[in-house]
Amino acid sequence: MNTGWLIGTALIAVIAAPLIGGWLKGIDRRLTARMQGRWGPPLLQPFYDVIKLFGKNPMVAGRTQTVFAYAFLGLTVTAVVFFALRQDLLMLLFILFFGSLCLPLGALSVKSPYSQLGGHRELLRFLAYEPILLLAAVPIALKVDGFSITAILEHGEPLLPGLWLTFIALLIALAMVMRKSPFDVSSSEHAHQELVGGVVTEYSGPYLALIELGHWYEMVLVLSVLGLFWAAGSLWWLSIIIALLGWLVILLVDNISARLTWSSMLRFAWGAGIGLIALNIVLIHLGWM
Amino acid sequence: MARTVIPFGPQHPVLPEPIHLKLELEDEKVIGVMPVIGYVHRGIEKAAELNTFRQNINLMDRICGICSFIHSLTYCQGIESLIGVEVPARARFLRVFWSELSRAHSHLLWLGLLADAMGFESLFMQCWRAREMVLDISEMTAGHRIIQASCTIGGVRRDMDEEMVREVEKRLIALRQLVDSSIHGVFLHDPTIRQRTAGKGVLSKDQAEVLGAVGHVARASGVAVDMRQTGYAAYGELGFEPVVETGCDSHARVVVRTRELYQSIDLMRRSLTAMPDGRILIRVDGYPVGETVSRCEQPRGEVIYYLKGNGTNHLERLKIRTPTFANIPPLLAMMPGCELADAPVIALSIDPCISCTER
Amino acid sequence: MPWMLPTILRNLLSRPVTRRYPFDDVREPFAGYKGRIDFDADRCDLCGDCARVCPSLAIEVTLESRQITYDPFKCIYCATCVEICLPRAIGQDRRYTKPALSKGVETIEVPV
Amino acid sequence: MGIMNRARIKSPWLLHFDCGSCNGCDIEILAALTPFYDVERFGIVNMGNPKHADVLLVTGPANHRNQRVLSNLYEQMPEPRRVIVVGTCGCTGGVFHNCPNVLGGIDRVIPVDVYIPGCAARPEAIIDGVVLALESIGAHGK
Structure with a gap:
């Protein structure tokens, strides 16, 4: 692989990821509407929303806040580039973590009580899902002898049969990343909750659009990580199907559950998510998986 | 985190009505609540003295859009007792029908809003889908989707013919099936809903009696108080047993309301079958003299009207005590000690109707 | 958690119930719906009953100029005027009044 | 500005x-969001946050206390914005015309773009009103 080819993939990833993410978001909203017996918005609705937001007059509560919005987008894009360049999985997760951290920091930098509480809830959400994401790298690394994505791709056989417990744990984490019920404590796309918009309460217009773009990158990235579970071997297209299936399961669960409080969310994430991964690690060590 | 005060409302997506609650928080724990009211106050009681007592019927309909029929019913019953009129039997049964229709509408609305406050959008949509069937019946029989405005002094304003009764019957059966298949079971058994409501907002039986809770708040705490037991309109002839639960928490309130929903559908069907033929409206001459108290059961509890007439076209005084007003002290007793995330659910569990309360 | 699942799947597999309002599948208002108020100037005898009973003072009847002024933005469509009108000069359509960019009143001239 | 205008019309x-x-009228607005009317077909989402909103739907007559809240909300909304009044009492005061605490229509407090009469306004009328407001956005471009 030469440098030009690598830069090309990275560029394609940076351009394609928001397109795929926005489109997935559109399907998400359409499917959710259909599950509720409604007609639903057009598939391109998320793009209309973002374009419209870019055209609104910016209203800024604090200069720092805008910096954090840019940082969130920038770091998430960097993480996507890392994925496209097949870099270290652990490194990628840490960059993603730093990117996401910008949101509560931005929320905490203004004085609005809703924003403040949203920031706190967001931090609790990190506390719930970041350990799962980071720990999930461990059983993968045990399987493929290394943390790099290249190693996973060059591993001869698919990971899913040996790591399905980790896969389920990652699904839980993905529901939290996507802010779906029952884990939408800090903010939700419907904004019908006690915190109104949560962390994004004080963002408006173009800055909200930046954050939305960042979310699309984030979602594509986490779905790609799910896809890695079948990326090796000849049937590589199955990885896309598996990622989409995982995403569908999350949509279904979103529609059949109420929002949990943050304490039950934390208990569930740490109990079930980390428990599953730990069990997986133990089973790998025993050689049963 | 130190002590903070969260302004909850007046504009807030969970509570569409403007009430301002100052929630005093310690971390995420609510330690004090301070309601600030007055955002919906219009001065209806004063306006009722300026209007003629017949114009007031339409004003009473619009005290609250959700229990509008029962407001005008209570008002009309008060005026009828002041003038001394006996309402025809058919009108009394039709009054029961529309009362129960607005109760079914209100209960479905509330169940949906509660689901929405818990982030359960799909259940919210299901409840409102069922509610739309109730609204269709309302539009067909009374001519308007929510403000039926079909009650008047001396009877009701609209009659129903055979064909319409059959059509309504058919729609009620369909409504019952929809509630059965997709609403009742979820509210009763879904673990996430149980987790958000069970044990939250506890109001013991003693507290309910001492603080004077009414409606489903009292009945969920085991106090069997329901104005329909007094047998106004045609409730006496139809036979009525209040729904009582002893859970004392938000989940018990949900259960009371889902059971009352079935009861309402049942009462509607029975009132349509038992309805005698005859006139629906009699001519009322004369002006209200003297004073009276009129009491009815609203979806949210007992409403009390005090009317004082002086023999002219205008009332001398009209005083309204709405159920939410009686339920605010119990709410203030439930709130302290809860988590912020539970605050809207508990506040909604008494089904606050601010526009009734502030008038 | 699984209690909502059958409903969700049923909704997903069947056609949405949405009445796609401006396009098709629209449900017309029922026959007795309290919609627009129409005045029949030929029948009116200018008695002014409608203006007296109107709870929101949306109707004004001027005897001298033989005019009725009706404000659809004050009207609450309660149909009290329709019921009180002896010569049946006031009718109610089942279509509702359309939204507008500005408020205005309707003036009805009553012929001699 | 073609694409921007299109996006504005598509996503209020x-x-x-x-x-x-x-x-x-409030419950009719909510009813417009639910399965039978589903205004999300037009990209309409009910946001609880004035900073994210494009269209302000106001119901009811203004009174001495909430007029300050109303103008405060209006000021927090970023341009371009539209105000729609739903219901007779918000247009002129309607049945509350002689209530002592009522100021009258919403247009006494903030500028109003579209009036939706009806007591209570039907969801169909609310959809018509929003469409009318969007057409005015399309015509003026801001």
Whole structure:
């Protein structure tokens, strides 16, 4: 692989990821509407929303806040580039973590009580899902002898049969990343909750659009990580199907559950998510998986 | 985190009505609540003295859009007792029908809003889908989707013919099936809903009696108080047993309301079958003299009207005590000690109707 | 958690119930719906009953100029005027009044 | 500005404020979001946050207390924005015309773009009103 080819993939990833993410978001909203017996918005609705937001007059509560919005987008894009360049999985997760951290920091930098509480809830959400994401790298690394994505791709056989417990744990984490019920404590796309918009309460217009773009990158990235579970071997297209299936399961669960409080969310994430991964690690060590 | 005060409302997506609650928080724990009211106050009681007592019927309909029929019913019953009129039997049964229709509408609305406050959008949509069937019946029989405005002094304003009764019957059966298949079971058994409501907002039986809770708040705490037991309109002839639960928490309130929903559908069907033929409206001459108290059961509890007439076209005084007003002290007793995330659910569990309360 | 699942799947597999309002599948208002108020100037005898009973003072009847002024933005469509009108000069359509960019009143001239 | 205008018309986010109405119009606004009317078909989402909203839906007559809240909300909304009044009492005061605490229509407090009459306004009328407001956005471009 030469440098030009690598830069090309990275560029394609940076351009394609928001397109795929926005489109997935559109399907998400359409499917959710259909599950509720409604007609639903057009598939391109998320793009209309973002374009419209870019055209609104910016209203800024604090200069720092805008910096954090840019940082969130920038770091998430960097993480996507890392994925496209097949870099270290652990490194990628840490960059993603730093990117996401910008949101509560931005929320905490203004004085609005809703924003403040949203920031706190967001931090609790990190506390719930970041350990799962980071720990999930461990059983993968045990399987493929290394943390790099290249190693996973060059591993001869698919990971899913040996790591399905980790896969389920990652699904839980993905529901939290996507802010779906029952884990939408800090903010939700419907904004019908006690915190109104949560962390994004004080963002408006173009800055909200930046954050939305960042979310699309984030979602594509986490779905790609799910896809890695079948990326090796000849049937590589199955990885896309598996990622989409995982995403569908999350949509279904979103529609059949109420929002949990943050304490039950934390208990569930740490109990079930980390428990599953730990069990997986133990089973790998025993050689049963 | 130190002590903070969260302004909850007046504009807030969970509570569409403007009430301002100052929630005093310690971390995420609510330690004090301070309601600030007055955002919906219009001065209806004063306006009722300026209007003629017949114009007031339409004003009473619009005290609250959700229990509008029962407001005008209570008002009309008060005026009828002041003038001394006996309402025809058919009108009394039709009054029961529309009362129960607005109760079914209100209960479905509330169940949906509660689901929405818990982030359960799909259940919210299901409840409102069922509610739309109730609204269709309302539009067909009374001519308007929510403000039926079909009650008047001396009877009701609209009659129903055979064909319409059959059509309504058919729609009620369909409504019952929809509630059965997709609403009742979820509210009763879904673990996430149980987790958000069970044990939250506890109001013991003693507290309910001492603080004077009414409606489903009292009945969920085991106090069997329901104005329909007094047998106004045609409730006496139809036979009525209040729904009582002893859970004392938000989940018990949900259960009371889902059971009352079935009861309402049942009462509607029975009132349509038992309805005698005859006139629906009699001519009322004369002006209200003297004073009276009129009491009815609203979806949210007992409403009390005090009317004082002086023999002219205008009332001398009209005083309204709405159920939410009686339920605010119990709410203030439930709130302290809860988590912020539970605050809207508990506040909604008494089904606050601010526009009734502030008038 | 699984209690909502059958409903969700049923909704997903069947056609949405949405009445796609401006396009098709629209449900017309029922026959007795309290919609627009129409005045029949030929029948009116200018008695002014409608203006007296109107709870929101949306109707004004001027005897001298033989005019009725009706404000659809004050009207609450309660149909009290329709019921009180002896010569049946006031009718109610089942279509509702359309939204507008500005408020205005309707003036009805009553012929001699 | 072709694509921007198109996006603006396709994605109006609502802010709903109950300015002292009887709840009738409020529940009709909510009913417009639910399966039978589903305004999300037009990209309309009910946002609880004035900073995210494009269209302010106001119900009910203004009174002495909530007029400050109303103008505060209006000021927090970024341009371009539209104000729609839902219901007779918000247009002129309607049945509350002689209530002592009522100021009258919403247009006494903030500029109003579209009036939707009806007591309570039907969801169909609310959809018509929003479409009318969007057409005015399309015509002016801001």
